[in-house]
Amino acid sequence: MKKTHLMIDDKQIAFDEWRDALLKTPAPEPVLTEAGIVTEVADGVAIVTGLARALADELLVFAGGTQGIVLDLEPGRLGVILLGPSQSIQVGEHVYRTQQVVSTPVGEGLLGRVVDALGKPLDGLGPIVRVMRQPVEVNAPSVLERKPVSRPLATGIKAVDAAIPIGLGQRQLIIGDRQTGKTSLAVDTILNQKHSDIISIYCAIGQRGDAVARVIQALTDADVLSKCIVINTGDEEAPGLAHIAPYCAMTMAEYFAAQGKDVLLVIDDLTHHARAYRELSLLLRRPPGREAFPGDIFYVHARLLERSGQWSDALGAGSITTLPIVETEAENLSAYIPTNLISITDGQVYLSPALVHKNQFPAVDLGLSVSRVGGKAQNRSLRTLSGNLRVMLAQFEELEDFARFGTRLDDNVRARLKRGNAVRQALRQGERDPMSTLEQLIVLQSALEGLFDDLSESEIIEAMNTIRAAARRELKTLGKEVRDNAQLSSEAQVLLLDVARQALEGVTPPEDLN
Template identity: 65%
Template sequence: MCADVTQPDHTPETVLNMLLNAPSPAPSISEIGTVAEVGDGIAIVIGLEQALSDELLQFISGVQGIVLDLEPGRLGVVLLGPPDRVTIGESVTRTHKVVSTNVGTRLLGRVVDALGQPQDGKGAIRDQDTHPVEAEAPKILDRQAISRPLATGIKVIDAAVPVGLGQRQLIIGDRQTGKTSLAVDTILNQKNTDVICIYCAIGQRGDAVAKVIGAIREGGMMERTIVMSAGDEEAAGLAYIAPYAALTMAEFFSAQSKDVLVILDDLTHHARSYRELSLLLRRPPGREAFPGDIFYIHARLLERAGQFTKAAGGGSITVLPVVETQAENLSAYIPTNLISITDGQIYLSPRLVRKNQFPAVDLGVSVSRVGGKAQSRAFRSVAGNLRVTLSQFEELEDFARFGTRLDDATRSRLTRGAAVRAALRQAERDPMPAVEQLAVLVAAMEGQFDGLEEADLMSVMTTLRVSVRHTLGDVAKRIDDNAALCDEDRARIVELGHAARAGLGGDNGTNP
């Protein structure tokens, strides 16, 4: 016997009753604007009366933009994508969000853009959080004094212009003076530390960024480095938000009690990108055609660096912004702005480049307003007279050019100064451990390099470094523990220096 199966009632009356009694969907209201103008990296949008400043807008073509100007009846929008994809009359909607970037440990070892999207062809970056690129600078109560050194591995900097963890130290100089090389060597010197590095290239050529990536990878630091590229071929809006995104990524790690080094290379291109966008948005130009808030965009960026208390995460963010000068003009608008914002500057002089002095750090102009308090005791005990020795030498050197007869004491000071200056030379991609730096400095200040030709001096330094590396392991450990060099340590270094000079012309050991 078959079971009685009840068929559903699909009569027109029943279907109509079901439709009438079904719950109505909640009404939604969305604002839709229209593109009125499109420029090189910007768009003018009308119809979005409720949009907020810095809000992210979505264009129907897929491009996103940031509201930068709020004016009656119109919005000035900075595009984060190719402007040729945006057309006049295109629809625009609000997202009710601010622009954000990916953050997290999975970005380490990757090359990304300002939004944290991969640019290295290694696939998507999954399971990442997103944080707004703009953030409020930490309060004074969330900061503490800078007391730990950031070792750059560069003799002239660690000895005379020291940098502390949490400091903002400007790298400034003309083109082709070695600014990027200085920053990359600082990254490479973190190989034996726990410092996480972020290299942010703003407006750089693709081949230049590729060389930096190659150097970092060859130096074994790529696994603890994030490379962010906002090249000159990309949208100006991405170059504008790139340094803020780099600081956002750094804040993720500093909140986990980690030390982060951020290289911003360079803020000259960042300022020019912002000037370009501001002029296209018809903002009133000021000095050198920069808008009136150009100081503020860099001040609010660099104020996010510092050494933070345990309640604020306990980490630190050290920022080395790079800025380019023209014809050694340190009084130009953007350089003076950044000098006043940062805690000191490392000035690379074209005059020293012409003398084949690399790195071309001019100690007469370079200064560290904070790092001296974080400098290790060993460096402080050795390098105290370094600036005085070099400044006196340079003054005497200028005087000696007139061919005046010099007494023996003056000639001796000239010889010593020339040897000390030559001892500060250092090849690219060769950051030195602290004990090797101190050994070279002690030997130079004790006169063990006096009268040597350049090739011989480099040979003696190489031999000395090898000897120090093999025999002064106990001294290196004490230096790492922030102990000063004692008289016995100095005597051992001097003895190794004598041996290195005595072996000149023989087998000088393996190059470091």
């Protein structure tokens, strides 16, 4: 809820009073008025006549209990997207107005639960209590109701936190082909919020049931599900549910942000969302545009993502950080939906299939990834250490390509290639293994200073695990300063290197006596 006061029945009521009153009373049943007739039914949509006073986005109820949303208003007919199976609707069946818009439950009772797009439980844990309902469509806050993004979101992933930082309130797109690790990167970011006050919402749209089950299991195993809400709309569900799912997730996030809390929202993914909307639009005979998508698909995603941000004190000073995921085909970043979302969001993390083929995980391409906002919010310690990381890796990759054509390389070039390869290897990270900022610092410091230059790939992995353990054991005071976003002093950098060198004494191979 974006306003501190509401106008109800021409009376101004404080939001807190209104919310408490709703929590104490059950949600009212929709009032059914005015009956229409179903004239056509297709897979996911219906054509209705006889409801001349129906409004756009109004919730309708069919005689069999299925709900629908008015999408098209035309003289004498309504185009309705269904929120349930179309098989239960017959031509000639009555349909009724409710004079309400579609809403979703919000509140503390949703934490730790798995629900569908309408907020109905899917986890078999019984009914959801301590919730109220809010409309899924609201206006985004104005510019004057926002504050600059100034606090970092720790993802626990070295390649992101060091080179593509994300701030609380930012919209950062995760983009890449299939099987490049997009969902894993987002889930690892959620897992890294275990010891923070951030509430996480994972919205799955059109994903396979086993994939969503693995995400839920990962959240359960890490003991973070109690701080999360999982919204699942499978590919077997009605496309209308896929259409409203991200709006329902955003509404749930806004409830917590209005209370001054920070929320992390993952939408997985907007490619399936766009396809569901295209399917509905084509069935309703709306004019197709580029790649057969309707002309308003940009607005559909823009009005959703514009609801993210860092709010002003008048709105509770909370934030909504959104990580929408979009899938590309054959690395085609210029496709319609990817280009739309790149222009809407505040940056993108691009996962490259070429890096996947090289077994580089996470497969973050630092050349095509960018953060247009989070650099101002980046952790100060990481900013001190990783300022030249992107440039250094870009120069290394260019030199690596050039060296393939040469047979004789001087010692300086060989040393630069060895250092660049060691830094690239240091950016590797296992799945479900988010790292603290202190651990990222000591690993990157060691790689940039050449402590990994003479190690093999397997030895670098062992070395990283060794110095991470040493940092947790010996640098607890520095770790607290880093978490508090303190500037990394030169003395602290020397201390990091000393601890790393001592830890690597048993890992570094002996010098060749020959």
